[in-house]
Each structure stands twice: as C-alpha cells, then as structure tokens.
Amino acid sequence: MASVPFDSREGVIWYDGEFVDWKDAKVHVLTHGLHYGSSVFEGVRAYGGEIFKLKEHTDRLIESARILGFKIPYTADEINAACKEILQRMKLTDAYLRPVAWRGSEMMGVSAQNNTIHLAIAAWEWPSYFKPEERLKGIRLDMAEYRRPDEKTAPSKSKAAGLYMICTISKHAAEAKGYADAMMLDYRGYVAEATGANIFFVKDGVIHTPIADCFLNGITRQTVIELAKRRGFEVLERHIMPEELSTFTECFLTGTAAEVTPVSEIGPYTFVPGEITKTLMDDYTAEVTPKASAAAAE
Numbered sequence: 574m575a576s577v578p579f580d581s582r583e584g585v586i587w588y589d590g591e592f593v594d595w596k597d598a599k600v601h602v603l604t605h606g607l608h609y610g611s612s613v614f615e616g617v618r619a620y621g622g623e624i625f626k627l628k629e630h631t632d633r634l635i636e637s638a639r640i641l642g643f644k645i646p647y648t649a650d651e652i653n654a655a656c657k658e659i660l661q662r663m664k665l666t667d668a669y670l671r672p673v674a675w676r677g678s679e680m681m682g683v684s685a686q687n688n689t690i691h692l693a694i695a696a697w698e699w700p701s702y703f704k705p706e707e708r709l710k711g712i713r714l715d716m717a718e719y720r721r722p723d724e725k726t727a728p729s730k731s732k733a734a735g736l737y738m739i740c741t742i743s744k745h746a747a748e749a750k751g752y753a754d755a756m757m758l759d760y761r762g763y764v765a766e767a768t769g770a771n772i773f774f775v776k777d778g779v780i781h782t783p784i785a786d787c788f789l790n791g792i793t794r795q796t797v798i799e800l801a802k803r804r805g806f807e808v809l810e811r812h813i814m815p816e817e818l819s820t821f822t823e824c825f826l827t828g829t830a831a832e833v834t835p836v837s838e839i840g841p842y843t844f845v846p847g848e849i850t851k852t853l854m855d856d857y858t859a860e861v862t863p864k865a866s867a868a869a870a871e
C-alpha cells in the first residue's frame with residue numbers, strides 16, 4: 574500500500590458533501606489553494622474503529638479556516654458525521670483521516686473574495702508514523718535552519734498548508750543528513766517543536782515543554798499534559814533556550830501521527846528514553862484505545 578501514490582488508491586473520498594470515487598477526487602490546476610496556500614487541513618486518527626478527539630480536530634479545522642479568513646460551508650456536526658461515514662465506507666478501524674478545506678477557482682489572484690470554499694475528507698489505513706524499531710531506541714533530530722514565525726508574521730495558530738513549507742524544507746534537509754526529523758526554534762530563538770509534532774523534555778522528574786504561543790498547541794500535546802498531571806508529574810510550560818538541552822535527560826515528541834515518540838538525539842545533545850517517556854507512551858496508547866476493545870483484550 575505504501576508504494577501506491579495517494580492519487581491512485583482505491584475507495585471513496587468525501588468531497589463537497591458527496592462520496593466520489595477515490596481517483597476522481599481532483600482539483601483544477603487553477604485552484605487558489607494550490608497557488609496561494611489558501612488551504613487548511615487536519616490529521617486525525619482512528620483506533621479500533623473510533624476516531625480519537627474528533628470534535629477537537631473538527632473545531633480546530635473550522636478555526637484554522639477562520640484565521641485564514643474563510644468559512645467552511647459545513648457545520649462541525651456535518652463534518653464529524655462525514656468523518657465517521659468515510660471510515661465506515663472505507664471499512665477502516667485503525668486509520669488516518671485527512672480533512673482539507675481550500676479556496677477554489679473563481680478568482681485567480683491574491684484577492685479571492687468570491688471563491689467557493691471546498692472541503693474533502695479522505696481516510697486510509699495508517700501504521701506507526703516512525704518505524705517501530707526507531708521508536709524504541711528514540712529518533713535522531715537535526716536542528717532546523719528555519720524558525721517558527723510569530724503571529725504577526727504568519728497565521729501561526731492555524732493548521733494552514735502554507736506553514737508546512739518550512740517544515741518540509743527542514744525535514745528534507747534533516748533526512749538528507751540521516752536524521753529522522755528536525756527541531757525548530759521560534760522567531761525569538763526559543764525551542765519550538767519538530768516539523769510535525771510538539772516537543773517535551775524531562776529533568777529531575779519534571780516535564781518541561783515550550784509555551785505554544787507561535788505554533789500549534791497540539792491536541793496530543795494537551796492530552797499528554799493531562800495524562801502527565803493525572804500521574805502526578807509536574808509539567809512546566811515555559812520558554813526553553815537551546816543551550817538548556819544539555820541539562821535534560823529525556824525528550825519526546827507528541828502528535829496525532831507521532832503519538833509519543835522518544836528522541837535520543839538533537840544535534841549535539843543526547844537523551845535516554847526513560848521512565849517518564851515510557852509511562853506516557855503507555856498511557857497515551859491506553860487513552861486512544863476504545864474502552865470496549867480494551868476491555869475485550871483483558
């Protein structure tokens with residue numbers, strides 16, 4: 574499956590309110606979203622047939638569009654129902670869902686006031702984001718050259734396609750050097766996040782994570798903070814300087830795709846996945862597992 578290009582797969586895609594054949598879910602080359610980055614999306618996971626935090630993802634999708642100045646012409650309830658139906662029609666239980674909204678083709682210039690807003694939702698089977706063997710020993714991160722922009726420079730709090738331009742450049746540069754991903758600083762030089770996941774550190778039993786003031790306050794990040802607090806761990810959200818990395822013993826990433834992924838290296842700094850990382854990996858797995866299937870497995 575992994576080698577089949579995404580535009581050539583089998584199944585159906587929800588497209589502007591209808592289910593269309595996977596291969597027919599197309600856009601025209603003169604689409605504003607393609608030329609001007611006027612597109613927002615979500616990455617959502619389903620475990621055991623249940624979509625994890627669907628409401629939160631849909632609300633964020635609608636909010637991302639609002640930040641970019643457009644309104645998705647479907648309600649949150651309609652989007653949630655469409656997500657559930659696509660999962661059923663594709664007969665998927667452990668899956669990734671990709672809702673995407675974009676400005677259409679009526680106007681082809683910076684101004685796109687009259688463009689139709691489109692929404693599509695695709696779903697496919699989804700294995701672990703990082704390879705399992707990499708996961709256990711921890712992944713290696715490079716330091717990215719690009720920095721996360723402030724809210725006055727870009728719509729940083731939106732999951733806008735255009736913001737991923739610097740993520741793809743940074744991830745490609747890291748991969749070319751043999752790293753799995755890259756850690757980005759923000760415009761002030763503080764530690765921000767990885768290219769598609771938030772970052773956490775551990776020192777003396779305390780968890781430290783950057784304040785999400787110019788990047789996504791990930792739904793997984795919020796979940797993991799809650800799980801950590803439930804365990805009685807102290808969580809400090811604060812500005813972290815890159816020089817501080819030498820003082821941390823554990824490091825991990827969080828994200829819908831990455832889940833909780835241990836990190837063993839960031840540039841010259843090394844970490845050993847320890848008890849707190851392992852506990853939160855297990856707690857996260859338990860949290861996303863539907864309660865009915867967890868009970869059946871016992």
Ligand SMILES: Cc1ncc(COP(=O)(O)O)c(C=O)c1O
Nearest residue numbers: 768769770771791792793828829
């Ligand atoms: C740049 C970036 N930061 C953080 C995250 C984590 O967000 P979430 O946990 O909501 O998936 C993601 C993934 O969506 C991302 O792409």
